[in-house]
Amino acid sequence: MHAYRTHTCGQLRRDAVGQKVRLSGWVHRRRDHGGLVFLDLRDHYGITQCVIEPDSPAFAGADRCRSEWVVTVSGPVVARSAETVNRDLPTGEVEIRIEEITVQSVAQELPLPIFGDLDYPEETRLRYRFLDLRRERLHNNITLRSQVISSIRRRMIEQGFTEFQTPILTASSPEGARDFLVPSRLHPGQFYALPQAPQQFKQLIMVAGFDRYFQIAPCFRDEDARADRSPGEFYQLDLEMSFVTQDDVFAAVEPVLHGVFNEFARGRTVSVPPFPRISFDEAMLKYGVDKPDLRNPIVICDVSDLFADTSVAFKAFKDKVVRAIPAPGAGHQPRSFFDRLNDWARSEMKAPGLGYIVFEEESGKLQAKGPIAKFIPDPVMAQLLQRCALKAGDAVFFSADPRADKAAALAGAARIRLGKELDLVASGELKFCWIVDFPMYEWNEDEKRIDFSHNPFSMPQYGRDAFLALDLTDKQTILGLKAYQYDIVCNGIELSSGAIRNHDPEVMLKAFEIAGYAREETEARFSGMLNAFRYGAPPHGGTAPGIDRIVMLLAGVDNLREVTMFPMNQQAQDLMMGAPGPVSARQLKELHLRVVKPEV
């Protein structure tokens, strides 16, 4: 008989009755009936009940076992009587009669119970991650993650993609996020950077003629964390394709995402390809964000013209961009509901307020109520009702600002909040969309300059000659430029960003010039890629959906730590391993480094 086990703890069924078996695992739960002791033995595969009576020579050994001790038990599989079968356990028809028990490892009193499904403080969970990972919920999430990644790999290979690895120690790149730096021992004062994404490498792979690349790629960015943004590191399904248009990329990615999501949907419905394509401008208008949650039925509409009408006496909205956010069914909400939203807009969104109108039916006629209703004459009100598809029992909120982007942002935040508070968001759905036609550049108000608004390697949607001839001071035209740049969004979460790339060295130099980088500087920073483009580069494009976020959506959790085996905390520390930590003077010396601590 094997030293540790003949079966797993999730394996035994009625047909095994009579066999003599050996199981190893953790003591999940101990029930002491004095004369009779039950031990639930748990491993990765399941739980099996083991039982022992006092006359057994192994009784003393079994009796001293406590939660989370690791033990090996041997004995016959016995059928349980009809009354004692446990329908909640797959192994619930049988139990092991313990004849022999060996303690492999004892456990101290636990800082984090394995049994049960209570919430525990994040700090404890992270410090004792190995215990949290034993618990059913996290154990299942991490297993799901593995299955999702394996499914993605299989589907990508089926689509004709080839997986390649790219360097982890590479060069720092300008633009984008803060780099993690690694000092070079052999080159004093010089540094490697961890890749923010394998962006340049995957483009070089296309230049090298490999046609369709993918990788489950680790990416590193030294930026502050959020619930859906791990500190430091995360994984992308990085992919790139040669000789493709934007539609070809969509057509390659959609079946993979749909397939994976459908495989792990557990009853939820998944958008069927082709996913809706929404331009950036349309998204900002209708949803107020560039990552709309399409489960929320609210659609924002522009009503600036209605309030500009001379018949409307409401001065606060004159000469402003006004967006209307319909709130279906909100007409029956108490006054406090509207006050609360107004307070939220003022305090959290730093807006002057959130005006509203409530529509009620009175003696067969639609009555508009609320602080600003009286300023709007009937003909204009009729247009408003029609444009926003409002009816009796609904309300409508207004976001107004001289700047369109600010009006849109408040409207978008209000839309999300209303969706939640009015319970309009359809759970049980996974709704995808592509956001396309992102602007190539944006105005940086703080530094009074033009920045890339997304990926500097995207191809502008503009003729080559016209682009090369662009006047650097023609702000109007430049800020109006769109790029072949797209995001994929699911349930309001940005899964990935991608583009048809700029494979023309002249266009690329010009693109950087517009963003304030001299030609020589661009040549120096991107010499590897620019040089490659001068030796025959195929048109290419790709994208990179975030693996962690995909698993998060599929697991139905709202924090990345729930789907990451060993996550860091919000301050980018690993409490279990003690990272980051100091290093020895000798290590610093080898790396030609001296630490200068910040003054307090």
Added chain:
RNA sequence: GGGGGCGUAGCUCAGUUGGUUAGAGUGUCGGCCUGUCACGCCGAAGGUCGCGGGUUCGAGCCCCGUCGCUCCCGCCA
């Protein structure tokens, strides 16, 4: 860098208007119990109320500071 929330027993939490010896559940330890599966019953141990200062006759509670965790803003091409 800024804003919000939280911090009381190993763990999860309660703690009234500032007022006697800070409680419960769970876990741990001891006793009882032969069919439980969140087993049950009896008992015990277990507290720097995050830390420091202040107000007060008196602070877990009020004030100031600080630390930790977390969520958000900035940031994340």
